[in-house]
Amino acid sequence: MERIVQILLITAAVLMIIQGFLHRRKHEKDHSHSSFGHKHDGSVFSIDFYAYASRLRTWSPKYKAVFSMVCLLCCIICDNIYVSCAVILLMAYITVVMGGLPFRRYLSLMTIPLVFLFFGCVAIAIGFSGSPSGDFNLHLGFFYVYTSKESLWETLELITKALGAVSSMYMLTLSTPASEIIAVLRGIHMPKLLVELMNMIYRYIFLLMDTQCRMKNAAVSRLGYCDFKTSCVSFGQIASNLLVVSLKKGNAYYHALEARCYDGELRFLEEEKTVSAMQTAGALLSVSLLLCIWRLTV
């Protein structure tokens, strides 16, 4: 049975890659592709940007949240390498092909958690001891660095599990703007104070980021980042200045809200998005597929 599941998963991957290539050829002229890897400059909020641009924005946020959480839990609870691979493929398909996110951007977003994954897995896969006690040993003078087939396999399982979980989370965050996710949290009766704070913080993040960007440009153009010591001082001064400015603005924002009858609750107009029968069927089908794979390979 395991063989069949392996073959099916590989076929699905190949089909997706082929479709991805065809898709890319069609769109090649409109895009300029940046190099591989996640760049932090200027694209701090790239996830937010893609969430607004996604074709899946018309789907109901509640539906997307429930679906991605169910897949995420499947991935973690089943703890099975085939289920994890299936989740990775399924979520990549939904986000890239159905959501219209450029594949390269998706890959570069996937590199964000890679650093943690690398360190976390090195600690699991590798051991140190005085004698060669694993399947693969590396003699380093005083001690051996060793690893065994089981621990390598365990690490591989962990990597796929973590990537599966991350990709189901990406399915949600790359198709749903934060304000809609906050609305979902309000829907599950998170305390009003927290929801309110989240809404305000979400708005202020962008205002502060903008202010910070201008302050930093001003500092850079006056040689504020010429060496390490200077850049530490400039960074600290910008940060403290940012807090001062934002606290000063707080009063003005409060009066502006008071003038518009703020009574402790911000109410936003939420678009009504319904779940179609097709979407429900799709979600049920995918989840049962995942469970099938799990049953077949346990």
Added chain:
Amino acid sequence: MTKKQKKLIVFITSLCGMFAIVPAANAMHIMEGFLPVSYCVIWGLICVPFLVIGFMHVDKQVKENRQTMMLLALTGAFVFVLSSLKIPSVTGSCSHMTGTGLGAILFGPCVTSILGLIVLIFQAILLAHGGVTTLGANCFSMAIAGPLVSFVLYQLLSKTGVNRKVNVFVAAFAGDLFTYCVTSVQLAMAHPSPTGGFGYALIKYLGVFAPTQIPLAVIEGLLTVVIVIGLETYAQDELKKVGFLKKGVQN
């Protein structure tokens, strides 16, 4: 020098070089899916009492004066922005502050726990640092344990009359370091070594993260000092409002 020693030196140099190049992008957020379900639930439950205390504290303040809400929102956004900024580093790698040490020193551990929770949710949604299932574990290490240590140390040291800058540095540094230790403990508990068990896994995790986290903690401490100096110089009034300079510390 024997051949063996030469080899060892080459190996250590290359290892250090590797650590220097690897970007330490918020390496201490446990990523989505890295913990088994039981640990996600346990750490979430451990956080609950702290968060409830923090929530009640914040709720009371907001009920007394609704303007506090605005202040909280702005400081929350500030902590988020601070933690998403690239800090200056020697090797040109990409690393970030946690900003929670500063939060604990300025606003106390109650407020920081609530703001930290929200900041962590936004980091998961907007930056893909951390995750939903590991929110409990991350929340405990970054929004509760670290800030608590910073706060307690800051209070203790300010009673003994240590130089204020040293005090701020020590508090922020220790808070960051404690966060890193707690995260290592969490990882070691979830993935103990099959041969040596929990203790062995803990040593491995501490060792693996040390080359990035210890310099980062030093930088975080230095930056926090610079920020506090800046705030003391320019924002006496605002700081009084958030309760930092309550006890007349203009010495």
